[in-house]
Amino acid sequence: MIEIVKALFDPDNEFLRLAFIVGTLSAFSFGIIGTYVVTRRISYLAGAISHCVFGGIGAALYVQKKIGIEWFDPMYGAVISAVLAAAIIGLVSLYAKQREDTVIGALWATGMAIGLLFIDLTPGYFDITSYLFGDILLISPNDIKLVLLLDIIVIVLTVYFYNKLQAICFDDEFARLRGIHSDIYYILLLCLTALTVVLLVRVVGIVMVIALLTLPAAVAGQFAKKLWQMMILAVIVCIVFIWSGLGLSYIYELSSGPTIIVIAGSVYLAVAAGARLFKNN
Amino acid sequence: MSANSVVDIQNVTFAYAKEPVLENVNLSVEPHDFASIVGPNGSGKTTLLKLLLGLIKPDTGEIKVFNHTPKKSRFRMGYIPQYIDLDLHFPVTVLDVVLMGRLGHGLGGRFSKEDKQAASASLEEVDLIDRAGQQFSELSGGQRQRVLIARALTGNPDLLLLDEPTSNIDLRVEKVMxxxxxxxxxxxxxxxxxxxxxxxSQVVKSVICVNRKVVVHPTSEINGEIIQEIYGADLRMIRHDHRCSEGGHEHDRDCKSPF
Incomplete structure (x- = not known):
């Protein structure tokens, strides 16, 4: 514990400070959006979106290195592909009444495959594991601004549309009958999910980002009585996961992404099992 | 049919795929009717309800609710789905659920004092006001169904539409309902x-029989033959004596059930 505090104040550990700051800030978006993803039961869609992000990253690298548009950072590609995937997946799940899961599964894998093909075509060597599993060394000071911006957007929208979003997540059909354009809010929710996913790709990577989105909310859901309580609790739980994961990974020289996810997964399973035992008694 | 019919359906056909679920339906419902929509599973009962609510549009024909399109009359209808279709782990209180019935005015959807009073009033009406702060998931099935009725009532509807409100609840609760x-x-x-x-048989004034086609009967006309017509020829009649015992057996012909 003291070791990690010392490390945080070590002038040589700029990357660790950045990881803690970005991790803490992104926990706000993660807790709030994660709560919606869990209660609206769209974690499968969120998983597909996060894997499509890899397609955008691959395409951006290709544009940057092969075509030579230097300013086109992989992050831009990630944002574009995430929002595009959110829109397509949202429309598919709204209008393709049958085989929705098949279509989503196809997008999931195809997005990923497109990314890999683009990387094949791009000259030079890229360590794709940092995108797949996260690498806190990739976090830049610029990310703080991006995460802050997303936090503000997410919090403002959530506070303003709280009642409507709650009604849509609870009973979409009834919300529609109250004149709410639930399709639009649904797509909005998916787009926010997409942006949230992109920002945390650096910390935990594409493959595991979905776990950090849903597990804190799932833990919070075991205790919360109201939706906003679940959100606040999910933010706190997410911060605890990220801090403990980053700390342990630093001390034991492990990869930070998997460490965070193993902690999140264990806590969730323990809480879920505990809740079951408690209810049975 | 008259000018002030609550519901007026003319020659409506609807299909999800190729095979029509409802075919050439004509139906009119007068004010203060208590109509039961009956029919076997997959006969189009829920589809009829969804058409009335404007959640789906007919392929042909016309539907009027309070002399307007279903979409325009939405705020005059109160819809009560089956509670079993909802996520029972969703973190909401009873009052939160009822307040959803007040949504739809203004962009943000914040609740006013008036909204909260209306929600309390309808919770009182379904006799669950003392449960207002409790979690929805902690209630029994019958109570949840009543909460959904309260949610529909907060919008001051003139037409109440219920989808199988008595499935999944026991007989005693059904009576209260x-x-x-x-x-x-x-x-x-x-x-x-x-x-x-x-x-x-007990409270309903007319029966709307649905099995792709729609036929309406006053309750007094319902007998074994009609039931047989609705459910098909190969059904067996079983008498449910527990229903008839309260008021004796004078309504014997109403007590036959295909189940």
Whole structure:
């Protein structure tokens, strides 16, 4: 514990400070959006979106290195592909009444495959594991601004549309009958999910980002009585996961992404099992 | 059919795929009717309800609710789905659920003092005001169904539409439920999807029989032959004596059930 505090104040550990700051800030978006993803039961869609992000990253690298548009950072590609995937997946799940899961599964894998093909075509060597599993060394000071911006957007929208979003997540059909354009809010929710996913790709990577989105909310859901309580609790739980994961990974020289996810997964399973035992008694 | 019909359906056909679920349906429901929509599973009962609510559009024909399109009349309808379709782990209180019935005015959807008063009033009406702060998931099935009725009532509907409100709840609770509906019927029209013929006989004024086609009967006309017509020829009649015992057996012919 003291070791990690010392490390945080070590002038040589700029990357660790950045990881803690970005991790803490992104926990706000993660807790709030994660709560919606869990209660609206769209974690499968969120998983597909996060894997499509890899397609955008691959395409951006290709544009940057092969075509030579230097300013086109992989992050831009990630944002574009995430929002595009959110829109397509949202429309598919709204209008393709049958085989929705098949279509989503196809997008999931195809997005990923497109990314890999683009990387094949791009000259030079890229360590794709940092995108797949996260690498806190990739976090830049610029990310703080991006995460802050997303936090503000997410919090403002959530506070303003709280009642409507709650009604849509609870009973979409009834919300529609109250004149709410639930399709639009649904797509909005998916787009926010997409942006949230992109920002945390650096910390935990594409493959595991979905776990950090849903597990804190799932833990919070075991205790919360109201939706906003679940959100606040999910933010706190997410911060605890990220801090403990980053700390342990630093001390034991492990990869930070998997460490965070193993902690999140264990806590969730323990809480879920505990809740079951408690209810049975 | 008259100019002030609550519901007026003309030559409506609807299909999800190729095969029509409802075919050439004509139906009119008058104010203060208590109509039960009956028919076997997959006969199009819920589809009929969804057409009335404007959630789906007919392929051909016309639907009027209060002389307007279903979409325009939405705020005059109160819809009560089956509680079993909802996520029971969702973190909301009873009052939160009822307040959802007040949504739809203004962009943000914040609740005013008036909204909260209306929600409390309808919770009182379904006799659950003391549960307002409790979690929705902690209630029993019958109580949850009543909360959903309260949610529909907060919008001051003139037409109440219920989708199988008595499935998944026990008989004693069912009795409480239709006593309540009977009372509500004095100020609003009620249409209720039910495959429970016993329910049909006691409070219902007319029966809308759905099996791709739609036929309407006054309750007094319902007998074995008609039931047989609705459900097909190969059914067996079983008498549900527990339904008839309360008021003796004088309504014997109403007590036959295909189940």
């Amino acid at each position: 239709f006593d309540m509906l009977q009372e509500l019927n004095s100020r609003m029209t009620i249409m209720i999807v039910s495959h429970d013929m016993g329910f049909v």
